[in-house]
Amino acid sequence: MEPNAIYELLAAHLGDGALAFTEHPLEPWADVAPGRVADACRFLRDDPRLDFNQLMCLSGLDWDGHDAAGKGKSVAILGYSDDGQPEKSDRVATGELGVAYHLYSHALKHKFTLRLRVPRDAATVPTVSGLWSTAAWHEREAWDLLGITFAGHPDPRRMLLEEDWVGHPLRKDYVMPDLWNGVPLQGQPYCANPFPVATGGPDQPAGDKPAEG
């Protein structure tokens, strides 16, 4: 079934919970209200015309600094300065957080993408781990790395980082701490050229210039 036909069925079920459908040549997607996503997912899974029995991927997103016009980032990503120390910034991020659900039906061989956006200071989304068990770990990862809370999650712990880690690294305004449990975290420059060659003499390989990598 085509994505716009799926969206029509979904919109008929959800009513005002279905916000918009965006056509895109690569991957169309539907925006739903954050509070209604579990309802939407249950409908998509259980309706025999749709039968989405696999959750391919669940991604947490941070839309802060996203330039909808497609001219590149409007906000610089914090990284490390030239001496390897984490960059400091007092910029307050204001963009929304979001979650994207990619569904696939093994029987009917069609795909669908659901997206939702939640405000940064109240990022709570109902869990769908009761519908597809695989969502449990994806949601733990989204909580760990982006700080999105999943209401009703059976095991809401961090997934990859330590239990007592502070902050959520994939947020665009995340600043690496200097210390963790008394351990100094000396950052290494991860995108600077480790072999800077100023002049680019005859010995320098063609592909190693800093701008290209």
Add this chain to the structure above:
Amino acid sequence: MANDPNVAKAAAPKRGWHDQDHVPGIKSELLELNMGPQHPATHGVLRLLLQTDGEIVYKVTPVLGYLHRCAEKIAEGVTYKQWVVYTDRFDYLAPMCCNHAYVTAVERLMGQQVPERAEHIRIAVSELSRIASHLIALATFGLDMGAWTPLLYCFREREEILNLLERISGGRMLYNYMIPGGVRYDVPNDNWVADVLDFVDLMEHNKLPEYNTLLTYNKIFIERTADVGVIDAKTALDYGCTGPVLRGSGVDFDCRRDDPYSLYHKFDWQVQVGRGEMGTVGDCWDRYIVRAREIEQSCRIIRQALQQLPDGPYQAIALKALVKVPAGAAYTRVESAKGELGHYLIADGGQTAFRNKVRSPSFCNLQVVEKVGVGQMVSDLVALVGSLDIVLGEIDR
């Protein structure tokens, strides 16, 4: 040793004998046991926190993150081409498949056509990498079951593959071989194609029958793996299992055929599924045999890809050119050695990705031990984890 239904029934959670004072005055409780993170049977730095009652496992809690590098954050800071090296480090047993997954995702967003010659080379090296990864899977699974010798044989053939990949890419473990728009280097002039075809013939006709004699149809091996760690098709889909784990459960699905990418549709090969020949559909032996038979299919694909290798360019974009991706978002999945490797790539028109979420197959496959591991013996849990064939580089990312 096999999964005796009586044992499983007695081991249903919270209903065990330790709940009752069946010996007056003696208090018993569950034992917490750490399996890993440095344990050879966990295939990397995986830690499983077990609650056991004697030999029976009551609860399995995987603890991840020992290899976490937050490569997704790094993807937001480096250019599209610079990030290819990080994909090598995901599934370091089959890095070519991970390269292929990432460049496919980038090219799809760019709308970039890839020269046919480049796609043929990519398919050949990806399938060689898949064979190398499956050889490790067979070898270490045998090792987990107490079979030492197949490990040495499998590594002998893997060594041949590494030599071949070294000749085309320059690296033995981490290749950084593919770039958006093609591959870094053309096929070398030193008879590489003929050598690969020779190796593929040898693998298919001599080596696989050898493994079958050594391990596959070995009575002890079958006793240890048949009817053990059964994952039925419904559970596998519910837990998002993909790749040989899903196919071992009898679900006929392969991204290479059902969600076509690259040029796999041109070639003649078959998807292998578990049929429960030695026990139940979805047991450890089924997952093992799916991998063994996929080696044979990969040999067929490599033979066709290289025999039909067309002339022409091997890069659509010059190596030094900067890759710019127009704004957009798409989820692209390919079949890596472990299963469905997906990239949800959001581009905003700049030189770096806005967000790159990696859906790694091992991450999703491992979760199933939380359900299937319960009620097993500890030694059968080792068989289950071994048959899932996880690699921690792509679980922790």
